[in-house]
Amino acid sequence: MEVRVLGLGHIGLPTAAACAARGLKVLGIDRDEKVIANAREGLHISEPGLAEAVRLAVASGNLRFSSKVEPGDVFIIAVPTPITPDYCCEMEHVVKAVESILAVLREGDTVLIESTVGPGDTASTVQPLLEKAGFVVGKSVYLAHCPERVMPGQVMQELVDNPRVVGGVTPACSVRAAELYRRISRGEIILTDSTTAEMVKLTENTFRDVNIALANELVKICNHLRINGLAVIEYANMHPRVNLHQPGPGVGGHCLAVDPYFIIEKAPELSPLIALSRRINSSMPSYISDFVAKLPLAAGATLSILGVSYRGNIADVRESPGLKVVDNLSRLGFKIRIHDPHAKPKGYDLYSLEEALTGADLAVVLADHAEFRTLSAKTFRNLMRQSQILDTKGIIDVKAFLADGVAVWNLGTLNKSCSFFPEVAATGKGARP
Numbered sequence: 001m002e003v004r005v006l007g008l009g010h011i012g013l014p015t016a017a018a019c020a021a022r023g024l025k026v027l028g029i030d031r032d033e034k035v036i037a038n039a040r041e042g043l044h045i046s047e048p049g050l051a052e053a054v055r056l057a058v059a060s061g062n063l064r065f066s067s068k069v070e071p072g073d074v075f076i077i078a079v080p081t082p083i084t085p086d087y088c089c090e091m092e093h094v095v096k097a098v099e100s101i102l103a104v105l106r107e108g109d110t111v112l113i114e115s116t117v118g119p120g121d122t123a124s125t126v127q128p129l130l131e132k133a134g135f136v137v138g139k140s141v142y143l144a145h146c147p148e149r150v151m152p153g154q155v156m157q158e159l160v161d162n163p164r165v166v167g168g169v170t171p172a173c174s175v176r177a178a179e180l181y182r183r184i185s186r187g188e189i190i191l192t193d194s195t196t197a198e199m200v201k202l203t204e205n206t207f208r209d210v211n212i213a214l215a216n217e218l219v220k221i222c223n224h225l226r227i228n229g230l231a232v233i234e235y236a237n238m239h240p241r242v243n244l245h246q247p248g249p250g251v252g253g254h255c256l257a258v259d260p261y262f263i264i265e266k267a268p269e270l271s272p273l274i275a276l277s278r279r280i281n282s283s284m285p286s287y288i289s290d291f292v293a294k295l296p297l298a299a300g301a302t303l304s305i306l307g308v309s310y311r312g313n314i315a316d317v318r319e320s321p322g323l324k325v326v327d328n329l330s331r332l333g334f335k336i337r338i339h340d341p342h343a344k345p346k347g348y349d350l351y352s353l354e355e356a357l358t359g360a361d362l363a364v365v366l367a368d369h370a371e372f373r374t375l376s377a378k379t380f381r382n383l384m385r386q387s388q389i390l391d392t393k394g395i396i397d398v399k400a401f402l403a404d405g406v407a408v409w410n411l412g413t414l415n416k417s418c419s420f421f422p423e424v425a426a427t428g429k430g431a432r433p
C-alpha cells in the first residue's frame, strides 16, 4: 500500500511516520520546501517521540518527502482548516490539496480527509471535485472522512491506540478506508457515513468546550456567592455520574476554541448552548485581567507570568488564553515578565524563572506545566517583592503556600473573603481535565 500524506503539520507528519513504522511506503508532501527540510529532521513540530519516529522511518526507507504529488493507493489529506473571520470552516487548503492529486489519481485509489471539516463538507465540497474529474465515488475511487483525535503531547501513542471513526461517503468507501486504519491502528475501527464522522469529531471537542464553560460559569457564580467554586467542582465530581471539567483562564488551541463554530455554522438557530459556551470561555481572559486590575498593586507594578502555552506541557500558543491575559495586562500598564519552559511566542520577551520572579509584585500562573507544580513557596518568597500568586490553573497547594507566607488566589477564591476555611482551597484534583 503506497500512502501519500498531504500536509506535514501537527497531524500529517506523525501520521506519515506512524504509517511508515507499520511497513507502508509513505510519501509526505508539503508545498512549503522549508517544512519539508524540517520534516526530514522531524523538527518543526514539538511532539514527544516524533523526531525519533521520523528518523527511524526515513532510515528504514519507508518514508520520503517531496513537494510534488506522486501516484499512490491512499491519499491522506491533513492540511489546516482555519476559521474564517465570520467563524466558518475555511476549506480552501483542503480543496487545493484534493485538486493537486487529481492528475495522479487512478481507479481504485482512496482519498481520506483527516482535516477537521464541518458536518457534510466531505460530501458537499470534496466529492464534487472528484466527480468533476470523471470519477464515480464509491465505484472508481473511494472517499471518506476519518478525523484525527489525538491529544498534543501524546500524539505518537494515541495515533496507534485511539479508536478510529471511518466515515465513507458511500458504504463501499467506508470499507476501503478502514483497510488503511486497520494497518496502522490498534484501536477499534468504527464504520459510518462521512457526515456522522465529521459530527463525531466536532462533538467531542464541543462536549469539552461546553463542559469547561459550565465549570468557568460555576466559579464565577461561586465567587459571587462567596464560596469556593473549585471546592464545589471537586466535591461534585465525587458523585459517580458527575464529570465537571477544570475552570481556567479560557480555552485555547486549534480544536476546542474553533471546532464548535463549525457546528454553529451549519445550524445557527439550533445551537444557542454551543454558541454561549464559546462566549463564556472567551470571556475568561478578561475575567482574570479584571481581577488583577482590582488588586491593590501600584501602577506599573511588575507581574511575573508563569506559562503562556494554550495547555500544560506543550509549546503550542495557538489561541492561547494566557497570551490574551498578558495582552490585557500590558494594556493596563503593568510590566510583564513571561517565563515559559516550553513555549516561545513570537513578539514576546521571555525570562528565566529567576529573572521573571525577582522583584515582582504578583505571579500569575496561566499554564499548568509540570515544572510549576513542584515550585516551592520559598522560591516565590525569596525572589518576589510582594510574594503573592494568582493561580488560574489550580496547581498550587494553597494550604502549604499560605503556611509558608505566600498569598495565593485561585479561581475558587477570587473573592478572598469567600473562604469559610481559607486553608481549604481546593486543589482542583476532583476535576478530570
Ligand code: SAJ
Binding pocket: 148, 149, 150, 151, 152, 204, 205, 208, 212, 245, 246, 247, 248, 249, 250, 251, 252, 253, 254, 255, 256, 310, 311, 312, 321, 431, 432, 433
Ligand atoms: N481546558 C480547560 N479545562 C479543562 C480541559 C481543558 O480549561 O478541563 C483548556 C486547556 O487549558 C486548553 C483547551 O481547554 O486551553 C483545550 O485543551 P484540551 O485538553 O481539550 O486539548 P486539545 O485542544 O489540545 O485537544 C483536543 C482533544 N480532544 C478531546 O480530548 C475530546 C484531542 O483529543 C483532539 O485530537 C484535539 O482536541 C483536536 O485535534 O481536535
